[in-house]
Amino acid sequence: MSHTPGAPGPRQAQKLRTRQALMSASLELLEQQSLSSLGLREVARAVGISPAGFYRHFCGIPELGVALVEETLGSLRTLIATILAETGDTERRIAHTVELIARHVAEQPAYFRFLVRERTGGVAPVRRAIATQLDLFSEELTEVLAAESELRGWQPEDLRMLAGMYVDQMVMTAAALLEAGPDDTAETARITRTARRRLRLINVGSEHWLDEGQPSSA
Amino acid sequence: MSHTPGAPGPRQAQKLRTRQALMSASLELLEQQSLSSLGLREVARAVGISPAGFYRHFCGIPELGVALVEETLGSLRTLIATILAETGDTERRIAHTVELIARHVAEQPAYFRFLVRERTGGVAPVRRAIATQLDLFSEELTEVLAAESELRGWQPEDLRMLAGMYVDQMVMTAAALLEAGPDDTAETARITRTARRRLRLINVGSEHWLDEGQPSSA
DNA sequence: GGAGTCAGTGAACAGTCGTACTCTGAAAAT
DNA sequence: ATTTTCAGAGTACGACTGTTCACTGACTCC
Numbered sequence: 001m002s003h004t005p006g007a008p009g010p011r012q013a014q015k016l017r018t019r020q021a022l023m024s025a026s027l028e029l030l031e032q033q034s035l036s037s038l039g040l041r042e043v044a045r046a047v048g049i050s051p052a053g054f055y056r057h058f059c060g061i062p063e064l065g066v067a068l069v070e071e072t073l074g075s076l077r078t079l080i081a082t083i084l085a086e087t088g089d090t091e092r093r094i095a096h097t098v099e100l101i102a103r104h105v106a107e108q109p110a111y112f113r114f115l116v117r118e119r120t121g122g123v124a125p126v127r128r129a130i131a132t133q134l135d136l137f138s139e140e141l142t143e144v145l146a147a148e149s150e151l152r153g154w155q156p157e158d159l160r161m162l163a164g165m166y167v168d169q170m171v172m173t174a175a176a177l178l179e180a181g182p183d184d185t186a187e188t189a190r191i192t193r194t195a196r197r198r199l200r201l202i203n204v205g206s207e208h209w210l211d212e213g214q215p216s217s218a
Numbered sequence: 219m220s221h222t223p224g225a226p227g228p229r230q231a232q233k234l235r236t237r238q239a240l241m242s243a244s245l246e247l248l249e250q251q252s253l254s255s256l257g258l259r260e261v262a263r264a265v266g267i268s269p270a271g272f273y274r275h276f277c278g279i280p281e282l283g284v285a286l287v288e289e290t291l292g293s294l295r296t297l298i299a300t301i302l303a304e305t306g307d308t309e310r311r312i313a314h315t316v317e318l319i320a321r322h323v324a325e326q327p328a329y330f331r332f333l334v335r336e337r338t339g340g341v342a343p344v345r346r347a348i349a350t351q352l353d354l355f356s357e358e359l360t361e362v363l364a365a366e367s368e369l370r371g372w373q374p375e376d377l378r379m380l381a382g383m384y385v386d387q388m389v390m391t392a393a394a395l396l397e398a399g400p401d402d403t404a405e406t407a408r409i410t411r412t413a414r415r416r417l418r419l420i421n422v423g424s425e426h427w428l429d430e431g432q433p434s435s436a
Numbered sequence: 437g438g439a440g441t442c443a444g445t446g447a448a449c450a451g452t453c454g455t456a457c458t459c460t461g462a463a464a465a466t
Numbered sequence: 467a468t469t470t471t472c473a474g475a476g477t478a479c480g481a482c483t484g485t486t487c488a489c490t491g492a493c494t495c496c
Contacts, residue, residue, distance in 0.1 A: 011493050015443065035339035037255030040484060050486075053444045060484085073263055120335050120393055122252035131397070161415045172386055179349070197379045204430065205423025214421065229463050258454060269454075271474045278454090328477065441494070452483065457476100464471070 017055045021047040023068055027110040035065050035114075036122035065118065065126035072111045073133040079104050080137055083170075084144050094199045098192050101170055105177045116175040138167045153210055165202055169195070222320070227293040241286055245328040253283045253332075254340035283336065283344035290329045291351040296354055297322050301388075302362050312417045316410050320387055323395045334393040356385045371428060379393045383420055 008016065025046040029038060038061055044054045058064040083100060105112050119130045140148040141163040145151055148199045151159065180187040226234065243264040247256060256279055262272045276282040301318060304311045323330050339346045359381040363369055369377065389412040398405040 009494075011442080030340075032340065034254045036252045039341065039482080041482075049443090050445050051480095052446080052486080055485085056443055057463080076388065117340065120338060122248075122250065122335065124253065127397070158415065161412050162419070164361050164412070165416055165419065168386075168390055179268070193383070194379050195313045197376065198383055201380070201383065201423040201427060203419075203423075204426050205419040208422050208426045209419060227463075229472080233464095236473080257452075261450070267473090268475050268477095270456080270476080273455085274473055437475105439494100439496085441492105443490105443492090445488105445490075447487085448470100449486075450484100453481080455479085457475105457478080459477105460475075462471105462473095464469100466467100466469075 015056075018047060018053075018124050022054070022057055022064065023071055024036060026064060026068060027072075029113055034121050035061065035118050035126060048176055061123050062123050065123055066129045068114060069118075069126060069129040069133060072115055073130075073137075075111060076106070080140075084140060090203055091200075094196050094203070097170075098173065098195045098199070101173055102177060102188065102192050102196075105174050106182050109178060111181070112174045113178050116171060118173070128193070134167055134171070138163045141166060150207060157165070158160060158209065162202070162206055166199070169198055169202065233274070236265065236267060236271075240272070240275055240327065241281065241289055243378065244286060245290075245332055246284060248332050248335070249328055250351070252339050253336050253344060259308060271313060279343050280343050283341055284347045286332060287336075287344060287347040287351060291348075291355075292331055293329060298324065298358075300375045302358060308421055309418075310420070312421070314412050315388075316391065316413045316417070319391055319413075320395060320410050323392050324400050327396060327400070330392045331396050337389070352385060352389070359384060366424060376427065380420070380424055384417070387416055 022043055026038065026043050029042060029046060040054050042049045042059055043064070044051045045062075060150065070201075079100060083097050086096060088096075115130060118126045119134075121127060138160070142156075142159050145159050145163055146154075151162075154162075173191065176191045176195075177188060180191060182188070235244060239263055244256065244261050246261060249265060252291045253428075258279055259269045260268045261279075276285065289331070297318060301315050304314060306314075313424075316317050334349060346400060356378070360374075360377050363377050363381055364374075369380075372380075391409065394409045394413075398409060401407070
């Protein structure tokens with residue numbers, strides 16, 4: 001019988017396992033190419049199933065790409081939450097955030113490579129999925145910033161602008177770290193150093209944002 | 219005879235013409251896909267030459283991509299020079315710069331699409347070529363900023379950091395405008411508005427950069 | 437325990453791909 | 467005027483592509 005809906009059963013368990021295999025194999029293959037040139041057969045071959053079997057999981061490569069977005073950004077969810085919950089003085093927060101990103105990029109390069117590459121890649125549905133997820137992240141950050149005492153009196157639009165800058169800054173930092181590679185420790189140090197300074201500059205700017213009369217129509 | 223080295227002659231003139239045709243056809247094809255999935259035959263077919271004829275101009279798609287980087291960023295050279303030579307008060311400079319970018323993106327979407335997409339794309343030589351060109355642009359901007367009276371006393375490294383932020387900001391603005399499409403005037407207006415605010419925030423930050431003791435080792 | 441579901445197989449389809457080869461004909465060099 | 471150069475055509479090659487189809491066999495449900 002096994003009326004427990006939580007228990008997947010050997011059938012669906014195996015299906016989920018190959019589905020996961022398809023996705024992780026794709027991530028590996030995508031380190032050297034981009035999604036729009038990834039072949040359906042190529043992926044199927046990598047996991048050892050026939051090309052037709054691929055269709056049992058995804059109706060095509062674009063759909064697999066969208067699924068990869070969900071998984072990838074889901075896996076970064078804890079990283080994001082950690083960054084959002086960051087407290088303490090600004091300098092520490094910046095240093096900790098950059099270090100967190102650097103560590104995650106070093107540990108899971110494929111995830112970030114996929115996101116950074118396909119964010120502007122040639123597959124529209126995937127591009128949209130990534131944009132949606134990043135917008136969601138940006139919204140969460142906006143709410144965190146709204147609770148910040150230093151940002152009291154900010155207009156909601158400006159808060160969103162600031163959050164967007166932080167998000168884009170993190171993505172660009174990840175991209176730069178990926179380009180350097182994990183072995184180039186000197187370049188990695190240079191990138192994280194610059195990333196900290198950029199965040200610091202944004203922070204300084206936000207501290208004096210209300211000093212000048214910000215035109216509400218500009 | 220025609221010993222004038224400047225005169226191309228009908229022979230080389232025709233070769234240059236088909237070479238140019240190959241490149242512009244590629245740019246069109248690349249609006250819907252990325253370079254790593256662009257086919258040699260596909261390009262040859264688009265300009266009406268045989269696949270073998272392609273090799274008379276490029277030894278492969280990656281080489282064509284690198285040539286595209288040169289042409290694309292060469293074509294943006296005047297835009298960049300205009301931005302660099304910008305004078306006047308900050309607010310005007312920001313508004314003018316953003317407007318310049320928006321106009322160029324609307325007029326030559328394919329150029330920017332190619333740069334934005336392949337900047338993080340799957341073809342390493344092209345990625346490196348774009349990075350080199352953008353670094354060059356960043357260096358030029360650094361020198362312009364060094365002459366700025368408001369930035370007197372800045373360390374060279376901080377100037378490079380600031381220039382890099384401006385450059386990345388422009389690239390991201392172009393990317394956002396491309397994603398919106400030229401018809402969505404409301405979204406376009408929203409993007410340029412946000413872009414102006416971002417530049418303004420960076421500017422405010424740079425005005426107060428030296429206020430706080432900037433740790434030289436952070 | 438018998439019927440149905442369904443992940444995965446294997447073969448076949450019509451294409452496309454990159455590359456290599458010889459050949460042509462007009463421009464260039466002598 | 468004759469020879470050389472060379473952009474491009476044409477052909478052929480083997481390999482790879484996405485998609486469809488009927489099929490198998492282990493699981494699920496009643």
